[in-house]
Amino acid sequence: MSRKHATLIALLSALFVVGLTGGDIVRAAGSTSEVNPASATAKSDANLELKDDGLTVATRDFDFGSSVLGTKSVFNFADPIPDGDLPDGGYSADAKPDRLVTVTNRSTSGGWQLDAAISRFEVSDTKTLDDTTKPFDGITDLKMNSATVFKGGQVNTAETPNTFIPLTPVTETTEDRPEELYQDKPIVLEPPTDSDAMTPTQVAAAQKADPTKDVPLPVGQPATVWIAKPGTGFDAWSLLFKNTDSMQLDFPAANQKVGYFHAVIVWFISTPPDALNP
Numbered sequence: 059m060s061r062k063h064a065t066l067i068a069l070l071s072a073l074f075v076v077g078l079t080g081g082d083i084v085r086a087a088g089s090t091s092e093v094n095p096a097s098a099t100a101k102s103d104a105n106l107e108l109k110d111d112g113l114t115v116a117t118r119d120f121d122f123g124s125s126v127l128g129t130k131s132v133f134n135f136a137d138p139i140p141d142g143d144l145p146d147g148g149y150s151a152d153a154k155p156d157r158l159v160t161v162t163n164r165s166t167s168g169g170w171q172l173d174a175a176i177s178r179f180e181v182s183d184t185k186t187l188d189d190t191t192k193p194f195d196g197i198t199d200l201k202m203n204s205a206t207v208f209k210g211g212q213v214n215t216a217e218t219p220n221t222f223i224p225l226t227p228v229t230e231t232t233e234d235r236p237e238e239l240y241q242d243k244p245i246v247l248e249p250p251t252d253s254d255a256m257t258p259t260q261v262a263a264a265q266k267a268d269p270t271k272d273v274p275l276p277v278g279q280p281a282t283v284w285i286a287k288p289g290t291g292f293d294a295w296s297l298l299f300k301n302t303d304s305m306q307l308d309f310p311a312a313n314q315k316v317g318y319f320h321a322v323i324v325w326f327i328s329t330p331p332d333a334l335n336p
Contacts, residue, residue: 109217111164115172115327116212118158120299122307127314133307139300142225148208149225157299160211161236161284161327163292170236170291172284173326175277176200176247180257181317191259191320196313200323201244201306202283202299207235211296223294236286236295244306248278249321258322277324 123136139157142149149155161172180187181194209232210223228235239245249255255276256264264273284297299305309319 110166111215111217112162113165113167113170113327113329114162114213114215115325116160116162116214117323117325118154118156118212120157120305120323122305127316128311131309131311133309134302135299135305136302138302139298144224144226147227148210151222151224154212154222154225155298155300157304158211158296159283159325160213160294160296161286161291162211162213162215162294163286164215164217167329168288169329170286171282171328173280173328174202174245174247174283175280175324175326176249177275177277177322177324178249178255178257179319179321180259181315181319182259183317185318187259187318187320191257193255193257193260194317194319195249195253196309196315197249197319197321198308198310199249200247200321201308202247202304203244203306204299204301204304205238205297206300207238208296208298209235209294211294213294225296225298234290234292236284236291238284238297239282245281245283247281247323250276250278252276258320275322275324277322280326283325 121135122133125133135157139155141147142155143153144150159172161170163170176199179194179197180191182188182191184190207228208225209228210225213221213223256273258275261273261275265271286295
C-alpha cells in the first residue's frame with residue numbers, strides 16, 4: 059500500500075451496514091372464535107450502521123512568549139500548562155489547553171504515523187504579520203523534548219467537526235496507547251534551507267492573489283513524532299506539550315534582532331505500509 063499523507067486531515071472512506079431479519083408479525087394459530095394473546099410473537103429489526111470517519115489530525119497553537127534580546131540562545135515556553143480542571147488532572151472543554159496535537163482514528167486503518175515539519179521563519183514589526191514581514195533564517199531549529207499523552211482531545215472529523223473530547227490521563231501500561239518517540243533524544247525540526255523558499259505570509263499572499271492556484275508551503279525535512287502500531291491508537295489521542303522545556307527554539311544570540319518571529323509547524327498523518335502490514 060502506498061503511503062498516504064495529508065496535511066491536518068486524511069480521510070478514508072468505507073461503509074458497513076449490519077441488519078437482522080425482516081419486520082413481519084406472526085400470530086399463533088388458534089380457533090376461529092378465540093386468539094390467545096399469551097402465545098403471540100413479534101419480530102423487530104435491529105440495525106446498525108458503522109461509518110468510516112477518517113484519520114485526522116488537529117492542533118492548537120504554540121506560543122513561546124516574549125523575551126529580552128540577547129539574554130539567551132535557547133527559548134522555552136514562557137509558562138508550564140497547569141493540571142486540568144477534572145479530578146484526575148485531565149481537561150474539560152472549558153479548560154482545553156493550547157500546545158496540543160490530537161490524532162483521531164475512526165477508520166479501517168490498523169495503524170498510523172504522525173510526522174511534523176516546520177516552515178521557514180519570518181520576522182515582522184508587529185504581531186499581525188503585516189507588510190513589514192520578511193523571511194528570517196537566523197533560528198536554527200525547533201526541538202520537541204517531551205509531551206504528555208492523553209486520551210481524547212480536539213476532534214475535527216466529518217461526523218464530529220470541531221468537537222473537544224475531555225482529556226483523560228493515561229499511563230505506560232495503557233494497552234492501546236500509541237508510542238511517542240521522545241525517550242532517547244529530542245525530535246528536531248529544521249526550516250528549509252532554500253533561500254528562495256516562501257514563508258507562510260508569502261504563501262498566503264500568493265494564494266490570495268490567485269485563489270485558483272494551489273501554493274504549497276515549503277517545509278524542512280519531516281520527522282516522525284508518534285506511531286500507532288496495529289491494534290493501538292483508535293479514536294482520539296493527544297500529545298500535550300505541557301512543560302516549559304517540552305519544546306525549544308534554538309536562536310543564536312548573534313542572529314537575534316528585535317521583532318516578532320513566526321513559522322508554521324505542519325503535521326502529517328499517514329498510514330504507512332509497515333503500520334498496516336507488520
